[in-house]
Amino acid sequence: MASSPTLVIGTRGSPLALAQAHETQDRLVAAHGSTGAGWTVEHLPLSIIKTTGDAIQDRPLSEAGGKGLFTKELDIALLEGSIDLAVHSAKDLPTALPEGIAIAGFLPREDVRDAFISHRFRSLDDLPRGAVVGSASLRRQAQVRRLRPDLQVTLLRGNVQTRLAKLERxxxxxxLLAMAGLRRLGLTGHVTTVLETDDFLPAVGQGAIAVAIRAEDERVRQALAPILDGPTGQALAAERAFLTILDGSCRTPIAGHARLIGPELEIRGLVLRPDGSESLEAVRRGAPEDAAALGREAGAELRARMPADFLKA
Ligand SMILES: NCc1[nH]cc(CCC(=O)O)c1CC(=O)O
Known part of the structure; x- marks a missing residue:
């Protein structure tokens, strides 16, 4: 691959995706000054790429083909060389990447928690019986039903702004929306209450920005090294290993969160029935160097404990 004189950043076109791409751009400029090794940073171009996932608005993505819908076109652009790095919400990245694509690492993680947003009620507990909670996430739907089986849970799709507008109407x-996205969009003024991870576990990767590159591209890998965050990488290694064990074998909602506690890494993982009537949790703690093994162990424990109907045929 001929080295180009600049780094082209590929991104989806949603306001959140653009905010994340701009954050990556800003961090690169801050780390390297005005010129990097063999490339210029003043005009790091953003290449906006429309993905299949953005085009589908009327059904849950879990039905339409899953997370790869948000990344396929960006992967192709990377492999064709029209972009040099692709910025993704780690949460939306599939566990298995296409041949030739690698995750260089992750930016420092934002708030991992989910936010409860309502114009009329102060919290999930405060909602009256039968109130309607909208979410497109099976994980959020199941955790809401677990806490409040008396609520009505409906599908609410669209980007962050679209969902806030539907709530407004x-x-x-x-x-429920991720705090990370709301912060990056400057929309935390909408937050009614923040759900602590003890009560409501985020999605694997929530709050983290992943940077994907061509697996062999050492030039881009080196340019990114100073802006990538080690602790976030360790947490994500545990979470993604956990998800890898489960997403191929189980067909129920999955949540997972890893964090450093002093010198140790802790991962908590959860699987639930979609109706929230049953859930299983696993916790592992150990050395951060063993992140992936801790994640795999937590995933394997849940897989072993799962009732048969949680599993894929
Ligand atoms: N699935 C959409 C998506 N992908 C990433 C975020 C927010 C940012 C993040 O979780 O890192 C969101 C919106 C949301 O869940 O509220």
Whole structure:
């Protein structure tokens, strides 16, 4: 691959995706000054790429083909050389990447928690019986039903702004969104209450920005090294190993979160029935160097404990 004089950043076109791409651009400029090794940073171009996932608005993505829908076109652009790095929400990245694509690492993680948002009610507990909570995430739907089996849970799709607008119009009484996205968009003013991870476990990768590159591209790998965050990488190694064990074998909602506690890494993982009536949790703690093994162990424990109907045929 001929080295180009600049680094082209590929991104989806949603406001959140653009905010994440700009954050990556800003961090590169801050780390390297005005010129990097063999490339210029003043005009690191953003290449906006429309993905299949963005085009589908009327059904849950779990039905339409899953997370790869948000990354396929960016992967192709990387492999064709029209972009040099692709910026993704780690949460939306599939566990298995296509041949030739690698994750260089992750930017420092934002708030991992989910936010409860409602114009009329103060918290999930405060919602009256039968109130309507909208979410497109099977994980959020199941955890809401676990805490409040008496609520009505409906599908609410679209990007962050679209969902807030639907809430505003009264289509639902409440919704849940990631704090990370709201912060990056400057929309935390909408947050009613923040859900602590003890009560409501985030998605694997939530709050982290992943940077994907061509697996063999050492030039881009080196340019990115100073902006990538080690602790986030360790947490994500545990979470993604956990998810890798489960997403191929189980067909129920999955949540997982790893963090450093002093010198140790802890991962908590959860699988639930979609109706929230049953859930299983696993916790592992150990050396951060063993992140992937800790994640795999937590995943294997849940797989072993799961009732048969949680598993894929
Ligand atoms: N699936 C959409 C998506 N992908 C990443 C984020 C937020 C940012 C993050 O979780 O890192 C969101 C919106 C949301 O879940 O509220």
């Amino acid at each position: 009264g289509e639902v009484d409440a919704t």
